[in-house]
Amino acid sequence: MNWLIELKNVTELYRPEIAQLIASGIVLLCYGVLSRRIAPFIYRTIAATMLREEMNRRAMVVFHILLFLLLVVVLSIIWGIDIKGLLVLASSMIAVVGVALFAAWSLLSNITAFFILLGQRSFAQGVTVRIVDGSNYV
Numbered sequence: 001m002n003w004l005i006e007l008k009n010v011t012e013l014y015r016p017e018i019a020q021l022i023a024s025g026i027v028l029l030c031y032g033v034l035s036r037r038i039a040p041f042i043y044r045t046i047a048a049t050m051l052r053e054e055m056n057r058r059a060m061v062v063f064h065i066l067l068f069l070l071l072v073v074v075l076s077i078i079w080g081i082d083i084k085g086l087l088v089l090a091s092s093m094i095a096v097v098g099v100a101l102f103a104a105w106s107l108l109s110n111i112t113a114f115f116i117l118l119g120q121r122s123f124a125q126g127v128t129v130r131i132v133d134g135s136n137y138v
Contacts (some may be wrong), residue, residue: 023078031071039063 014022042063046056076083 020078024075027074
């Protein structure tokens with residue numbers, strides 16, 4: 001707890017910009033250390049699961065993207081940038097991507113079902129199909 005008081009005293013001695021630069025440098029140093037130290041650990045852990053090499057690379061890319069986004073958020077907080085607008089934009093984009101992925105999944109499942117039914121001998125043109133949905137049917 002004493003180190004927090006000392007840190008506050010040190011930051012009061014300098015202009016806010018100098019304190020922000022020092023904090024930004026510390027955050028960038030932590031980013032570099034995390035990127036260099038944790039990445040090999042993740043790589044070895046995933047390699048031990050005997051997944052394909054491509055999955056290993058994808059996991060590393062996702063790790064670096066998430067770490068970079070965390071860096072941007074922390075630096076934004078340090079420099080006093082309001083990130084509420086960014087959070088609204090990000091959540092909106094995630095919702096749109098989620099709806100698009102669901103629509104693509106639905107479309108692909110319908111196309112797959114079409115080809116499966118097309119290959120079945122019991123379903124042919126002119127055959128009547130009864131669809132049961134709960135207590136109703138068509």
